Amino acid sequence: MKSPLIWGVNARPTVWLRWVLLALPFVLLIAVYLYASDIRLTDNPADKLLPSFSQMADAVKTMAFTEDKRTGSYLLWSDTYASLKRILIGTLLAALVGLWLGLNNGLFPGMDATGNPFITFISMIPPLAILPILFISFGVDELAKVMLIFLGVFPLISRDMRLAVKQIPHEQITKAATLGISQLQLAYRIILPQIMPRLIETVRLSLGSAWLFLIAAEAIAADQGLGYRIFLVRRYLAMDIILPYVLWITFLGFMMDWFLRWALSYFYPWYNKGGKND
Amino acid sequence: MTDDKQRYLEIHDVYKAYGSKVILDNIDLKVDKGEFCSLVGPSGCGKSTLLRLILGEESPTSGKLILDGETIGHPDVNRGVIFQRYSLFPHLSVMENVTLGLRLGGRTDAKSLSDKDIRDEAMVLLKKVRLDKHENKYPHQLSGGMQQRVAIAQALIMKPKILMMDEPFGALDPDTREDMQLSLLELWEEEQMTIFFITHDMEEAAFLGTRLLALSQYYTDDRGRNYENRGSKIAVDRKLPQVASPTNVKHSPEFRDLIEEIREQAFNPEYLQHAKEFNLSHPNAFVSLTQEEAGIKR
Ligand SMILES: Nc1ncnc2c1ncn2[C@@H]1O[C@H](COP(=O)(O)OP(=O)(O)OP(=O)(O)O)[C@@H](O)[C@H]1O
Protein backbone atom coordinates (compact mmCIF):
# COMPACT_ATOMS: atom_id res chain seq x y z
CA MET A 1 0.00 0.00 0.00
CA LYS A 2 1.45 3.34 -1.04
CA SER A 3 0.59 6.45 0.95
CA PRO A 4 0.56 9.81 -0.84
CA LEU A 5 3.44 12.10 0.10
CA ILE A 6 1.55 15.33 0.66
CA TRP A 7 -2.13 15.31 -0.09
CA GLY A 8 -5.00 13.78 1.85
CA VAL A 9 -5.51 12.30 5.31
CA ASN A 10 -3.32 9.32 4.48
CA ALA A 11 -0.33 11.45 3.58
CA ARG A 12 2.99 10.29 5.08
CA PRO A 13 5.62 12.92 4.21
CA THR A 14 9.16 11.55 4.42
CA VAL A 15 11.65 13.14 6.79
CA TRP A 16 13.38 15.33 4.22
CA LEU A 17 10.04 16.35 2.75
CA ARG A 18 8.90 17.41 6.23
CA TRP A 19 11.90 19.75 6.45
CA VAL A 20 11.14 21.15 3.02
CA LEU A 21 7.50 21.72 3.96
CA LEU A 22 8.56 23.35 7.21
CA ALA A 23 10.99 25.71 5.49
CA LEU A 24 8.71 26.55 2.59
CA PRO A 25 6.64 29.42 4.06
CA PHE A 26 9.73 31.00 5.64
CA VAL A 27 11.70 30.85 2.42
CA LEU A 28 8.75 32.33 0.54
CA LEU A 29 8.33 35.13 3.03
CA ILE A 30 12.02 36.03 2.93
CA ALA A 31 12.12 35.87 -0.86
CA VAL A 32 9.09 38.15 -1.23
CA TYR A 33 10.60 40.56 1.28
CA LEU A 34 13.99 40.68 -0.39
CA TYR A 35 12.42 41.22 -3.77
CA ALA A 36 10.17 44.03 -2.57
CA SER A 37 12.95 45.65 -0.57
CA ASP A 38 15.29 45.52 -3.53
CA ILE A 39 12.75 47.22 -5.83
CA ARG A 40 12.11 50.02 -3.34
CA LEU A 41 15.80 50.59 -2.61
CA THR A 42 16.84 50.79 -6.27
CA ASP A 43 14.01 53.24 -6.73
CA ASN A 44 15.05 55.34 -3.75
CA PRO A 45 18.20 54.45 -1.81
CA ALA A 46 16.99 56.52 1.19
CA ASP A 47 13.76 54.49 1.54
CA LYS A 48 13.22 53.40 5.15
CA LEU A 49 10.18 51.14 4.82
CA LEU A 50 11.78 47.87 3.70
CA PRO A 51 15.44 47.97 4.76
CA SER A 52 17.88 45.47 3.28
CA PHE A 53 19.40 42.72 5.39
CA SER A 54 22.72 44.54 5.62
CA GLN A 55 21.00 47.70 6.89
CA MET A 56 19.28 45.60 9.53
CA ALA A 57 22.57 43.93 10.46
CA ASP A 58 24.13 47.37 10.96
CA ALA A 59 21.23 48.41 13.14
CA VAL A 60 21.57 45.26 15.24
CA LYS A 61 25.27 45.99 15.63
CA THR A 62 24.51 49.45 16.98
CA MET A 63 21.73 48.27 19.26
CA ALA A 64 23.31 45.10 20.62
CA PHE A 65 27.06 45.55 20.50
CA THR A 66 27.71 49.28 20.75
CA GLU A 67 27.49 51.16 24.00
CA ASP A 68 24.73 53.74 23.96
CA LYS A 69 26.24 57.20 24.42
CA ARG A 70 23.37 58.57 26.49
CA THR A 71 22.85 55.67 28.93
CA GLY A 72 26.13 53.80 28.66
CA SER A 73 24.34 50.48 28.19
CA TYR A 74 23.82 48.06 25.33
CA LEU A 75 20.27 48.90 24.37
CA LEU A 76 19.03 45.55 23.03
CA TRP A 77 20.21 43.76 26.16
CA SER A 78 18.96 46.28 28.66
CA ASP A 79 15.62 46.38 26.83
CA THR A 80 15.45 42.59 26.85
CA TYR A 81 16.31 42.42 30.53
CA ALA A 82 13.66 44.99 31.44
CA SER A 83 10.97 43.31 29.36
CA LEU A 84 11.74 39.77 30.45
CA LYS A 85 11.70 40.80 34.09
CA ARG A 86 8.25 42.31 33.69
CA ILE A 87 6.74 39.47 31.73
CA LEU A 88 8.24 36.75 33.91
CA ILE A 89 7.18 38.31 37.19
CA GLY A 90 3.71 39.11 35.87
CA THR A 91 3.12 35.69 34.38
CA LEU A 92 4.56 33.84 37.36
CA LEU A 93 2.35 35.77 39.76
CA ALA A 94 -0.66 35.11 37.55
CA ALA A 95 0.21 31.41 37.38
CA LEU A 96 0.56 31.08 41.16
CA VAL A 97 -2.57 33.03 42.01
CA GLY A 98 -4.56 31.41 39.20
CA LEU A 99 -3.46 27.97 40.29
CA TRP A 100 -4.40 28.54 43.88
CA LEU A 101 -7.78 30.09 43.13
CA GLY A 102 -8.63 27.51 40.50
CA LEU A 103 -7.66 24.64 42.77
CA ASN A 104 -9.82 25.86 45.62
CA ASN A 105 -12.77 26.89 43.50
CA GLY A 106 -12.73 23.63 41.60
CA LEU A 107 -12.51 21.45 44.68
CA PHE A 108 -14.50 23.23 47.37
CA PRO A 109 -18.08 24.14 46.43
CA GLY A 110 -18.23 26.71 49.23
CA MET A 111 -15.28 28.66 47.83
CA ASP A 112 -16.58 28.22 44.31
CA ALA A 113 -19.83 29.91 45.27
CA THR A 114 -18.07 33.24 45.83
CA GLY A 115 -14.89 32.70 43.84
CA ASN A 116 -16.20 31.58 40.51
CA PRO A 117 -18.76 34.31 39.74
CA PHE A 118 -16.31 36.98 40.86
CA ILE A 119 -13.41 35.72 38.77
CA THR A 120 -15.71 35.30 35.80
CA PHE A 121 -16.71 38.93 36.28
CA ILE A 122 -13.08 40.09 36.52
CA SER A 123 -12.18 38.15 33.41
CA MET A 124 -14.73 40.13 31.41
CA ILE A 125 -13.01 43.46 32.13
CA PRO A 126 -10.79 44.34 29.15
CA PRO A 127 -7.38 44.77 30.82
CA LEU A 128 -6.25 47.50 28.43
CA ALA A 129 -9.31 49.54 29.32
CA ILE A 130 -8.12 49.75 32.92
CA LEU A 131 -4.51 50.50 32.00
CA PRO A 132 -4.98 54.22 32.81
CA ILE A 133 -6.35 53.23 36.21
CA LEU A 134 -3.28 51.09 36.79
CA PHE A 135 -0.94 53.91 35.84
CA ILE A 136 -2.81 56.27 38.12
CA SER A 137 -2.89 53.90 41.09
CA PHE A 138 0.46 52.11 40.73
CA GLY A 139 2.51 54.84 39.11
CA VAL A 140 4.27 54.63 35.77
CA ASP A 141 7.02 52.39 37.14
CA GLU A 142 7.39 48.63 37.03
CA LEU A 143 4.43 47.79 39.26
CA ALA A 144 1.76 49.03 36.86
CA LYS A 145 3.17 47.01 33.97
CA VAL A 146 3.47 43.86 36.03
CA MET A 147 -0.06 44.43 37.31
CA LEU A 148 -1.40 44.74 33.78
CA ILE A 149 0.16 41.44 32.77
CA PHE A 150 -1.03 39.83 35.98
CA LEU A 151 -4.60 41.10 35.68
CA GLY A 152 -4.73 40.25 32.02
CA VAL A 153 -3.59 36.69 32.44
CA PHE A 154 -4.63 35.35 35.83
CA PRO A 155 -8.42 35.09 35.30
CA LEU A 156 -7.97 32.76 32.37
CA ILE A 157 -5.42 30.63 34.22
CA SER A 158 -7.65 30.48 37.26
CA ARG A 159 -10.72 29.49 35.28
CA ASP A 160 -8.82 26.89 33.35
CA MET A 161 -7.37 25.40 36.54
CA ARG A 162 -10.86 25.22 37.97
CA LEU A 163 -12.02 23.27 34.94
CA ALA A 164 -8.99 21.00 35.21
CA VAL A 165 -9.94 20.17 38.80
CA LYS A 166 -13.52 19.52 37.77
CA GLN A 167 -12.32 17.12 35.11
CA ILE A 168 -10.62 14.90 37.66
CA PRO A 169 -12.97 11.92 38.01
CA HIS A 170 -15.06 12.11 41.14
CA GLU A 171 -14.02 8.53 41.83
CA GLN A 172 -10.60 9.84 42.83
CA ILE A 173 -12.03 12.13 45.46
CA THR A 174 -14.09 9.32 46.97
CA LYS A 175 -11.11 7.02 46.70
CA ALA A 176 -8.92 9.50 48.59
CA ALA A 177 -11.49 9.69 51.39
CA THR A 178 -11.54 5.89 51.71
CA LEU A 179 -7.77 6.00 52.09
CA GLY A 180 -8.20 8.37 55.02
CA ILE A 181 -6.71 11.35 53.19
CA SER A 182 -7.68 14.68 54.71
CA GLN A 183 -9.18 17.42 52.58
CA LEU A 184 -6.03 19.55 52.67
CA GLN A 185 -3.93 16.57 51.66
CA LEU A 186 -6.43 15.88 48.92
CA ALA A 187 -6.03 19.42 47.60
CA TYR A 188 -2.25 19.64 47.80
CA ARG A 189 -1.03 16.06 47.39
CA ILE A 190 -3.60 14.54 45.06
CA ILE A 191 -5.25 17.29 43.05
CA LEU A 192 -2.43 19.84 42.83
CA PRO A 193 0.16 17.54 41.26
CA GLN A 194 -2.41 16.40 38.74
CA ILE A 195 -3.25 19.91 37.53
CA MET A 196 0.36 21.13 37.41
CA PRO A 197 0.91 19.90 33.85
CA ARG A 198 -2.29 21.61 32.79
CA LEU A 199 -0.97 24.80 34.42
CA ILE A 200 2.10 24.60 32.22
CA GLU A 201 -0.06 24.22 29.13
CA THR A 202 -2.27 27.12 30.13
CA VAL A 203 0.71 29.35 30.81
CA ARG A 204 2.07 28.42 27.39
CA LEU A 205 -1.14 29.59 25.79
CA SER A 206 -1.30 32.69 27.98
CA LEU A 207 2.17 33.90 27.05
CA GLY A 208 0.80 35.40 23.85
CA SER A 209 -1.53 37.72 25.75
CA ALA A 210 1.17 38.40 28.32
CA TRP A 211 3.43 39.79 25.55
CA LEU A 212 0.55 41.83 24.21
CA PHE A 213 -0.05 43.46 27.58
CA LEU A 214 3.66 43.99 28.14
CA ILE A 215 4.19 45.78 24.85
CA ALA A 216 1.05 47.84 25.28
CA ALA A 217 2.17 48.98 28.72
CA GLU A 218 5.71 49.72 27.54
CA ALA A 219 4.44 51.62 24.52
CA ILE A 220 2.53 53.99 26.73
CA ALA A 221 4.89 54.66 29.60
CA ALA A 222 8.41 53.31 30.07
CA ASP A 223 12.05 54.32 29.68
CA GLN A 224 13.31 50.95 28.53
CA GLY A 225 11.96 47.67 27.24
CA LEU A 226 11.48 45.99 23.91
CA GLY A 227 8.03 47.47 23.35
CA TYR A 228 9.22 50.89 24.45
CA ARG A 229 12.07 50.82 21.92
CA ILE A 230 9.86 49.77 19.04
CA PHE A 231 7.41 52.58 19.70
CA LEU A 232 10.24 55.06 20.26
CA VAL A 233 12.08 54.46 16.99
CA ARG A 234 8.76 54.32 15.12
CA ARG A 235 8.95 58.13 15.15
CA TYR A 236 12.00 57.97 12.87
CA LEU A 237 10.46 55.20 10.75
CA ALA A 238 13.43 53.05 11.82
CA MET A 239 12.23 49.80 10.29
CA ASP A 240 15.82 48.54 10.37
CA ILE A 241 15.51 48.47 14.15
CA ILE A 242 11.85 47.54 14.45
CA LEU A 243 12.05 44.40 12.32
CA PRO A 244 14.97 42.82 14.20
CA TYR A 245 13.27 43.70 17.49
CA VAL A 246 10.08 41.96 16.36
CA LEU A 247 12.07 38.91 15.32
CA TRP A 248 13.86 38.95 18.67
CA ILE A 249 10.57 39.10 20.59
CA THR A 250 9.25 36.24 18.50
CA PHE A 251 12.37 34.26 19.25
CA LEU A 252 12.09 34.92 22.99
CA GLY A 253 8.45 33.84 22.93
CA PHE A 254 9.39 30.73 21.03
CA MET A 255 12.09 29.84 23.54
CA MET A 256 9.74 30.27 26.49
CA ASP A 257 7.22 28.05 24.78
CA TRP A 258 9.85 25.49 24.00
CA PHE A 259 11.09 25.52 27.60
CA LEU A 260 7.60 24.99 28.98
CA ARG A 261 6.97 22.16 26.55
CA TRP A 262 10.19 20.52 27.62
CA ALA A 263 9.34 20.96 31.31
CA LEU A 264 5.96 19.37 30.71
CA SER A 265 7.32 16.22 29.15
CA TYR A 266 10.28 16.02 31.52
CA PHE A 267 8.48 16.50 34.83
CA TYR A 268 5.10 15.00 33.98
CA PRO A 269 5.74 11.97 31.78
CA TRP A 270 2.39 10.48 32.84
CA TYR A 271 0.46 13.49 31.58
CA ASN A 272 -2.00 12.92 28.76
CA LYS A 273 -1.50 9.22 29.07
CA GLY A 274 -4.85 9.22 30.84
CA GLY A 275 -4.54 7.19 33.96
CA LYS A 276 -7.45 5.56 32.22
CA ASN A 277 -7.83 1.85 31.92
CA ASP A 278 -7.32 1.82 28.19
CA MET B 1 -37.51 -14.72 58.02
CA THR B 2 -36.93 -11.49 59.91
CA ASP B 3 -33.89 -11.71 62.08
CA ASP B 4 -33.43 -9.21 64.85
CA LYS B 5 -29.85 -10.16 65.59
CA GLN B 6 -27.37 -7.37 64.78
CA ARG B 7 -25.58 -7.85 61.50
CA TYR B 8 -22.42 -6.26 60.16
CA LEU B 9 -24.03 -4.17 57.47
CA GLU B 10 -27.66 -3.26 57.91
CA ILE B 11 -29.91 -1.41 55.52
CA HIS B 12 -33.38 -0.51 56.76
CA ASP B 13 -36.25 0.84 54.64
CA VAL B 14 -33.92 2.75 52.36
CA TYR B 15 -35.37 4.90 49.59
CA LYS B 16 -33.38 6.91 47.09
CA ALA B 17 -35.01 9.29 44.65
CA TYR B 18 -33.49 11.67 42.12
CA GLY B 19 -35.97 14.49 41.80
CA SER B 20 -39.35 12.78 41.94
CA LYS B 21 -38.07 9.58 40.30
CA VAL B 22 -37.69 6.80 42.85
CA ILE B 23 -34.65 4.63 42.11
CA LEU B 24 -34.35 2.49 45.24
CA ASP B 25 -37.66 1.55 46.76
CA ASN B 26 -37.70 0.36 50.36
CA ILE B 27 -34.50 -1.68 50.43
CA ASP B 28 -33.80 -3.95 53.40
CA LEU B 29 -30.58 -5.90 53.74
CA LYS B 30 -28.44 -7.47 56.41
CA VAL B 31 -24.98 -8.75 55.67
CA ASP B 32 -22.76 -10.85 57.92
CA LYS B 33 -19.08 -10.26 58.47
CA GLY B 34 -17.01 -12.14 55.93
CA GLU B 35 -19.82 -12.50 53.43
CA PHE B 36 -19.16 -12.06 49.71
CA CYS B 37 -22.30 -10.48 48.26
CA SER B 38 -22.68 -10.32 44.50
CA LEU B 39 -25.21 -7.82 43.25
CA VAL B 40 -26.70 -8.10 39.78
CA GLY B 41 -29.59 -6.36 38.08
CA PRO B 42 -30.71 -4.79 34.81
CA SER B 43 -28.75 -1.79 33.57
CA GLY B 44 -29.85 1.40 35.28
CA CYS B 45 -31.75 -0.36 38.07
CA GLY B 46 -29.72 1.39 40.75
CA LYS B 47 -26.86 -0.95 41.66
CA SER B 48 -24.28 1.80 41.65
CA THR B 49 -26.70 4.03 43.52
CA LEU B 50 -26.96 1.44 46.30
CA LEU B 51 -23.17 1.21 46.39
CA ARG B 52 -22.86 4.98 46.63
CA LEU B 53 -25.26 4.94 49.59
CA ILE B 54 -23.25 2.30 51.44
CA LEU B 55 -20.07 4.17 50.56
CA GLY B 56 -21.56 7.40 51.86
CA GLU B 57 -21.01 9.34 48.63
CA GLU B 58 -24.73 10.10 48.73
CA SER B 59 -27.28 9.97 51.48
CA PRO B 60 -30.60 8.11 51.23
CA THR B 61 -33.83 10.03 50.72
CA SER B 62 -35.06 8.11 53.76
CA GLY B 63 -34.06 5.03 55.71
CA LYS B 64 -31.02 3.92 57.70
CA LEU B 65 -27.67 2.42 56.76
CA ILE B 66 -25.51 0.98 59.53
CA LEU B 67 -22.02 -0.52 59.34
CA ASP B 68 -20.69 -2.33 62.38
CA GLY B 69 -23.12 -0.55 64.68
CA GLU B 70 -22.49 2.95 63.33
CA THR B 71 -24.66 5.00 61.03
CA ILE B 72 -22.94 5.45 57.68
CA GLY B 73 -21.48 8.90 56.99
CA HIS B 74 -19.24 10.39 54.32
CA PRO B 75 -16.68 8.03 52.76
CA ASP B 76 -13.92 7.04 55.18
CA VAL B 77 -11.28 4.39 55.87
CA ASN B 78 -13.87 1.88 57.04
CA ARG B 79 -15.12 1.30 53.52
CA GLY B 80 -12.74 0.48 50.71
CA VAL B 81 -13.80 0.94 47.12
CA ILE B 82 -12.72 -0.17 43.67
CA PHE B 83 -14.38 1.33 40.65
CA GLN B 84 -14.36 0.07 37.10
CA ARG B 85 -11.77 2.75 36.34
CA TYR B 86 -10.08 5.82 37.81
CA SER B 87 -9.28 3.99 41.05
CA LEU B 88 -5.59 4.85 40.79
CA PHE B 89 -3.86 8.21 40.96
CA PRO B 90 -2.13 8.71 37.61
CA HIS B 91 0.66 10.88 39.01
CA LEU B 92 1.85 8.25 41.49
CA SER B 93 3.83 5.07 40.87
CA VAL B 94 2.44 1.67 41.78
CA MET B 95 4.29 1.68 45.10
CA GLU B 96 3.20 5.23 45.87
CA ASN B 97 -0.40 4.41 45.02
CA VAL B 98 -0.44 1.41 47.33
CA THR B 99 1.34 3.09 50.23
CA LEU B 100 -0.56 6.36 49.94
CA GLY B 101 -3.16 5.47 52.57
CA LEU B 102 -0.48 4.55 55.09
CA ARG B 103 1.88 7.42 54.30
CA LEU B 104 -0.82 9.99 54.77
CA GLY B 105 -1.76 8.35 58.04
CA GLY B 106 -5.22 7.18 57.10
CA ARG B 107 -5.09 3.92 59.02
CA THR B 108 -5.17 4.44 62.76
CA ASP B 109 -2.21 2.20 63.52
CA ALA B 110 -0.12 3.58 60.63
CA LYS B 111 1.25 6.58 62.52
CA SER B 112 3.80 4.41 64.29
CA LEU B 113 5.01 2.68 61.12
CA SER B 114 8.39 3.59 59.65
CA ASP B 115 8.86 4.10 55.92
CA LYS B 116 10.38 0.67 55.74
CA ASP B 117 7.46 -0.98 57.55
CA ILE B 118 5.11 0.70 55.12
CA ARG B 119 7.06 -0.46 52.10
CA ASP B 120 7.31 -3.97 53.46
CA GLU B 121 3.60 -4.13 54.08
CA ALA B 122 2.90 -2.85 50.58
CA MET B 123 5.35 -5.35 49.13
CA VAL B 124 3.52 -8.24 50.79
CA LEU B 125 0.30 -7.11 49.14
CA LEU B 126 1.97 -6.43 45.80
CA LYS B 127 3.36 -9.96 45.86
CA LYS B 128 -0.12 -11.30 46.53
CA VAL B 129 -1.45 -9.52 43.45
CA ARG B 130 1.72 -10.53 41.58
CA LEU B 131 2.91 -7.00 40.88
CA ASP B 132 6.04 -6.84 43.03
CA LYS B 133 8.15 -6.46 39.87
CA HIS B 134 6.24 -3.39 38.76
CA GLU B 135 6.43 -1.21 41.85
CA ASN B 136 8.10 1.71 40.08
CA LYS B 137 5.79 1.89 37.06
CA TYR B 138 3.06 4.45 36.59
CA PRO B 139 -0.55 3.38 36.06
CA HIS B 140 -0.48 4.29 32.36
CA GLN B 141 2.35 1.79 31.87
CA LEU B 142 0.19 -1.09 33.16
CA SER B 143 -2.51 -3.14 31.47
CA GLY B 144 -6.12 -2.80 32.63
CA GLY B 145 -5.94 -5.98 34.70
CA MET B 146 -2.71 -4.91 36.38
CA GLN B 147 -4.21 -1.52 37.20
CA GLN B 148 -7.16 -3.20 38.88
CA ARG B 149 -4.82 -5.42 40.87
CA VAL B 150 -2.95 -2.35 42.09
CA ALA B 151 -6.31 -0.84 43.02
CA ILE B 152 -7.14 -3.95 45.04
CA ALA B 153 -3.81 -3.76 46.90
CA GLN B 154 -4.33 -0.04 47.43
CA ALA B 155 -7.72 -0.67 49.02
CA LEU B 156 -6.73 -3.74 51.04
CA ILE B 157 -3.79 -2.07 52.76
CA MET B 158 -6.31 0.02 54.67
CA LYS B 159 -7.95 -3.15 56.09
CA PRO B 160 -11.44 -1.79 55.42
CA LYS B 161 -14.44 -3.27 57.20
CA ILE B 162 -16.11 -3.73 53.87
CA LEU B 163 -14.78 -3.64 50.32
CA MET B 164 -17.12 -2.22 47.70
CA MET B 165 -16.50 -3.10 44.08
CA ASP B 166 -18.48 -1.62 41.18
CA GLU B 167 -17.96 -3.73 38.06
CA PRO B 168 -14.23 -3.88 38.82
CA PHE B 169 -13.52 -6.34 36.04
CA GLY B 170 -16.02 -4.90 33.57
CA ALA B 171 -13.39 -3.47 31.25
CA LEU B 172 -11.18 -6.58 31.13
CA ASP B 173 -10.96 -9.30 28.52
CA PRO B 174 -12.35 -12.75 29.49
CA ASP B 175 -9.01 -14.42 30.30
CA THR B 176 -7.72 -11.59 32.45
CA ARG B 177 -11.11 -11.46 34.06
CA GLU B 178 -11.06 -15.11 35.09
CA ASP B 179 -7.57 -14.64 36.44
CA MET B 180 -8.71 -11.64 38.48
CA GLN B 181 -11.71 -13.54 39.82
CA LEU B 182 -9.46 -16.28 41.13
CA SER B 183 -7.04 -13.77 42.71
CA LEU B 184 -9.92 -11.97 44.37
CA LEU B 185 -11.34 -15.16 45.84
CA GLU B 186 -7.92 -16.08 47.19
CA LEU B 187 -7.53 -12.69 48.83
CA TRP B 188 -11.04 -12.84 50.22
CA GLU B 189 -10.31 -16.18 51.88
CA GLU B 190 -6.95 -15.04 53.24
CA GLU B 191 -8.07 -11.66 54.53
CA GLN B 192 -11.54 -12.67 55.78
CA MET B 193 -13.06 -9.63 54.11
CA THR B 194 -16.63 -8.58 53.67
CA ILE B 195 -17.18 -7.80 50.01
CA PHE B 196 -19.98 -6.12 48.12
CA PHE B 197 -19.47 -6.84 44.45
CA ILE B 198 -21.48 -5.37 41.59
CA THR B 199 -21.36 -7.00 38.18
CA HIS B 200 -23.57 -7.39 35.16
CA ASP B 201 -22.11 -10.82 34.46
CA MET B 202 -24.32 -13.47 36.04
CA GLU B 203 -21.68 -16.17 35.85
CA GLU B 204 -19.18 -13.95 37.61
CA ALA B 205 -21.74 -13.18 40.30
CA ALA B 206 -22.62 -16.84 40.80
CA PHE B 207 -19.01 -17.95 40.86
CA LEU B 208 -17.63 -15.34 43.24
CA GLY B 209 -20.37 -14.79 45.77
CA THR B 210 -21.46 -16.60 48.87
CA ARG B 211 -24.67 -14.72 48.45
CA LEU B 212 -26.41 -13.52 45.33
CA LEU B 213 -28.56 -10.41 45.33
CA ALA B 214 -30.55 -9.17 42.37
CA LEU B 215 -31.95 -5.68 42.27
CA SER B 216 -34.86 -5.19 39.89
CA GLN B 217 -37.49 -2.69 38.90
CA TYR B 218 -39.54 -5.37 37.15
CA TYR B 219 -42.05 -6.48 39.76
CA THR B 220 -45.48 -5.64 41.02
CA ASP B 221 -47.03 -5.17 44.41
CA ASP B 222 -50.30 -4.11 45.98
CA ARG B 223 -49.75 -0.43 45.21
CA GLY B 224 -51.69 -1.34 42.04
CA ARG B 225 -50.75 -1.98 38.43
CA ASN B 226 -51.11 1.68 37.55
CA TYR B 227 -48.71 2.87 40.21
CA GLU B 228 -45.96 4.45 38.12
CA ASN B 229 -43.17 5.47 40.42
CA ARG B 230 -41.86 2.06 41.52
CA GLY B 231 -38.13 1.94 42.20
CA SER B 232 -35.97 -1.15 42.34
CA LYS B 233 -36.17 -3.72 45.10
CA ILE B 234 -34.05 -6.68 46.01
CA ALA B 235 -35.93 -9.36 44.12
CA VAL B 236 -33.57 -12.26 44.70
CA ASP B 237 -31.50 -13.01 47.77
CA ARG B 238 -30.03 -16.51 47.83
CA LYS B 239 -27.20 -18.44 49.32
CA LEU B 240 -24.70 -19.72 46.77
CA PRO B 241 -22.86 -23.03 46.81
CA GLN B 242 -19.08 -22.73 46.53
CA VAL B 243 -17.36 -23.98 43.41
CA ALA B 244 -13.74 -24.37 42.49
CA SER B 245 -13.49 -22.54 39.20
CA PRO B 246 -15.44 -20.20 36.96
CA THR B 247 -15.60 -22.88 34.26
CA ASN B 248 -17.47 -25.14 36.68
CA VAL B 249 -20.15 -22.48 36.90
CA LYS B 250 -20.62 -22.34 33.17
CA HIS B 251 -20.91 -26.10 32.80
CA SER B 252 -22.83 -27.24 35.85
CA PRO B 253 -26.57 -27.70 35.16
CA GLU B 254 -27.34 -26.57 38.69
CA PHE B 255 -25.79 -23.14 38.01
CA ARG B 256 -27.32 -22.88 34.59
CA ASP B 257 -30.77 -23.34 36.10
CA LEU B 258 -30.04 -20.86 38.86
CA ILE B 259 -28.85 -18.25 36.37
CA GLU B 260 -31.84 -18.89 34.10
CA GLU B 261 -34.18 -18.48 37.02
CA ILE B 262 -32.62 -15.19 38.12
CA ARG B 263 -32.65 -13.87 34.56
CA GLU B 264 -36.37 -14.55 34.50
CA GLN B 265 -37.09 -13.10 37.93
CA ALA B 266 -34.94 -9.97 37.79
CA PHE B 267 -34.11 -9.18 34.18
CA ASN B 268 -37.32 -9.86 32.28
CA PRO B 269 -39.46 -6.73 31.95
CA GLU B 270 -42.48 -8.89 31.01
CA TYR B 271 -42.27 -11.07 34.07
CA LEU B 272 -43.73 -9.11 36.97
CA GLN B 273 -43.42 -11.03 40.18
CA HIS B 274 -45.30 -9.84 43.23
CA ALA B 275 -43.08 -8.37 45.91
CA LYS B 276 -44.41 -10.92 48.38
CA GLU B 277 -43.25 -13.76 46.12
CA PHE B 278 -39.57 -12.76 45.75
CA ASN B 279 -37.06 -15.54 46.21
CA LEU B 280 -35.45 -14.33 49.41
CA SER B 281 -34.25 -17.69 50.62
CA HIS B 282 -30.94 -16.53 52.13
CA PRO B 283 -31.00 -17.09 55.91
CA ASN B 284 -30.23 -13.40 56.52
CA ALA B 285 -32.78 -12.10 54.04
CA PHE B 286 -35.46 -9.90 55.43
CA VAL B 287 -38.05 -7.54 54.07
CA SER B 288 -40.47 -5.17 55.60
CA LEU B 289 -42.97 -4.25 52.95
CA THR B 290 -45.09 -1.20 53.66
CA GLN B 291 -48.77 -1.81 54.26
CA GLU B 292 -49.57 -0.36 50.83
CA GLU B 293 -47.06 -2.63 49.10
CA ALA B 294 -48.30 -5.72 50.91
CA GLY B 295 -51.95 -4.80 50.46
CA ILE B 296 -52.79 -4.78 54.16
CA LYS B 297 -55.94 -2.79 54.78
CA ARG B 298 -55.86 -0.65 57.87
N1 LIG C 1 -26.91 11.93 40.07
C1 LIG C 1 -28.01 11.46 39.45
N2 LIG C 1 -29.02 12.29 39.12
C2 LIG C 1 -30.14 11.83 38.52
N3 LIG C 1 -30.33 10.56 38.19
C3 LIG C 1 -29.38 9.67 38.49
C4 LIG C 1 -28.17 10.08 39.13
N4 LIG C 1 -27.40 8.98 39.29
C5 LIG C 1 -28.09 7.96 38.78
N5 LIG C 1 -29.29 8.35 38.31
C6 LIG C 1 -30.29 7.48 37.71
O1 LIG C 1 -30.52 6.44 38.60
C7 LIG C 1 -30.71 5.22 37.90
C8 LIG C 1 -29.80 4.17 38.47
O2 LIG C 1 -28.45 4.49 38.18
P1 LIG C 1 -27.26 3.53 38.58
O3 LIG C 1 -26.03 4.12 38.07
O4 LIG C 1 -27.35 3.25 40.04
O5 LIG C 1 -27.64 2.20 37.77
P2 LIG C 1 -26.83 0.86 37.68
O6 LIG C 1 -27.74 -0.22 38.13
O7 LIG C 1 -25.52 0.97 38.35
O8 LIG C 1 -26.65 0.75 36.11
P3 LIG C 1 -25.43 0.13 35.27
O9 LIG C 1 -25.62 -1.36 35.29
O10 LIG C 1 -25.66 0.68 33.92
O11 LIG C 1 -24.17 0.57 35.91
C9 LIG C 1 -30.49 5.51 36.44
O12 LIG C 1 -31.72 5.60 35.82
C10 LIG C 1 -29.79 6.84 36.44
O13 LIG C 1 -30.19 7.57 35.31
Ligand SMILES: [Mg+2]
Ligand atom coordinates in the same frame (compact mmCIF):
# COMPACT_ATOMS: atom_id res chain seq x y z
MG1 LIG D 1 -23.48 1.07 37.67
